[in-house]
Amino acid sequence: MSNGTMNQLTPAPDAWNFAPDEALLGLSALSVRSVLGSIKAGMDPSDDRPVIPLGHGDPSAFPCFRTAPEAVEAVSAALHSGEHNSYPTGVGLEPARRSIARHLSLDLPYELSPDDVYLTSGCSQAIEIVCSVLAGRPGAHNILLPRPGYLFYEARAAFNGMEARYFDLLPDRDWEADLDAVEALADGNTVAMVLVNPGNPCGNVYSYDHLAKVAETARKLGIFVIADEVYAHLTFGKKRFVPMGVFGSVAPVLTLGSISKRWVVPGWRLGWIVTNDPNGVFRRTKLVESIKSYLDISCDPATFVQGAIPELLENTKQEFFDKTVDILRQTADICWEKLKGISGITCPSKPEGSMFVMVKLDLSCLQDIKDDMDFCCKLAKEESVVVLPGCAVGYKNWVRITFAIGPSSLEDGLARLKSFCSRHSETNK
Known part of the structure; x- marks a missing residue:
């Protein structure tokens, strides 16, 4: 087939019959994966500290949460x-x-x-x-x-x-x-x-x-x-x-x-x-x-x-379930106690189940932070700690934190979160 014939058969780029569903394309904004992906994209690749994943509920990567x-x-x-x-x-x-x-x-x-x-x-x-x-x-x-x-x-x-x-x-x-x-x-x-x-x-x-x-x-x-x-x-x-x-x-x-x-x-x-x-x-x-x-x-x-x-x-033995719950109780306690000492955030109630807690941001106490998404992006970039902005769960200017990770990693992540909030605190300006 000659090039001339191919050009006659090939439609112009705007002539193809497919057109995307704009509503479908917009639904990714409602995806936790998509939101966390956007936050992680801005992380500092030169930070050699381990990334602390406090944004999703998948503890399977941590040995203490290995399945039965x-x-x-x-x-x-x-x-x-x-x-x-x-x-x-x-x-x-x-x-x-x-x-x-x-x-x-x-x-x-x-x-x-x-x-x-x-x-x-x-x-x-x-x-x-x-x-x-x-x-x-x-x-x-x-x-x-x-x-x-x-x-x-x-x-x-x-x-x-x-x-x-x-x-x-x-x-x-x-x-x-x-x-x-x-x-x-x-x-x-x-x-x-x-x-x-x-x-x-x-x-x-x-x-x-x-x-x-x-x-x-x-x-x-x-x-x-x-x-x-x-x-x-x-x-x-x-x-x-x-x-x-x-x-x-x-x-x-x-x-x-x-x-x-x-x-x-x-x-x-x-x-x-x-x-x-x-x-x-x-x-x-x-x-x-x-x-x-x-x-x-x-x-x-x-x-x-x-x-x-x-x-x-x-x-599956009951001992496996008891161990999982005991670790979650331990990490929930760590999260609850450590969050109390962090400026600019408030935790309204101690978690009693699942793997998460919601924390309210006080933006009046946090300099250079526009909203919850900005908070999470800057935290990830400056401290390599990933948390989920409240907008991803329909609650603007809150954040969701998971405590379903290894206890030592959780303490490290919360210490970095405290440093971040202190650095951005009104009282330090």
Whole structure:
């Protein structure tokens, strides 16, 4: 073919048929990964100190948070068996679903069945699926989300044409949900409200009584509850973990969970959606049918990880969980005590669960700091410490700090944070 012919067949650059979805391109601003990537991009490459990662909730890189040997053995056995190399069913392997149902039923007043469990590629895909099936027709529904909260819910809602409306969590009441605001926000198009327990990003744990009020509010409004319980049982304060599914007979509950946090294996990508619905509301409204249909056109978690789930759940020793919680209790204590002595920031309550705490910035005490994003970028550049700006969880001029790292690294990071705040403090000018 001559060059002349090629030039005739090749369209001009602006003649190709593809045009990007501008809304999709904008959703990366709601991604923790994207925000942290922007902060890390400005770090000083000449700083030879180790980077202290206080911005994300993945402690798996630290030896003290290594997963249970029984979990590793379960995956190894599943691989060596040669029985888990095929495509799984859309909803997930039955032995895995049965095992998860039995495991979660230990905390409930009723028994779950395997048919109540749908396996997903981590909790992120569970959020994607739930937001997709609840959206219905474009513009038909809205969803109520907590603020501060995990903005992945907003991103998935927006992608599916569903409006996100925010109710506040109240810092002076241990981050309880403002249920009066929930009632004021809801209308005839509201389909569900989201509650994260134990809390990301606040480190709170909800009491039985508060969860009961949430269920009664949802029942009154005729909406579902999406209970994000990916940090289930990672509690180390006075309040014990109570699953929202306990109140499934009051209001239908979609429970989202995974092995990522409790077993410290986020890269294994095994999560679930569970229908806590003794009254059968989800079946009558065809929500169950919608979830199954979505799974038929979606990707699956790795089959060998599904195959390992029964042994992983049944054989992991309590000592492993106790050790993880003890380390989190220790690092939460370190974080709480060290933060008290840092100028320009305030921590409203001691974390009791999950891996995070929210800290309020006092910009009047911090010179040359415009807002929370500026604070995090300058901290990363000057001290090689990465924390998450509150804007990434819907709470401007706050920051989220994770304490789920090795204790010595945490103390180092908090010491650098203190030096940074002191250097930028009004009193030093």
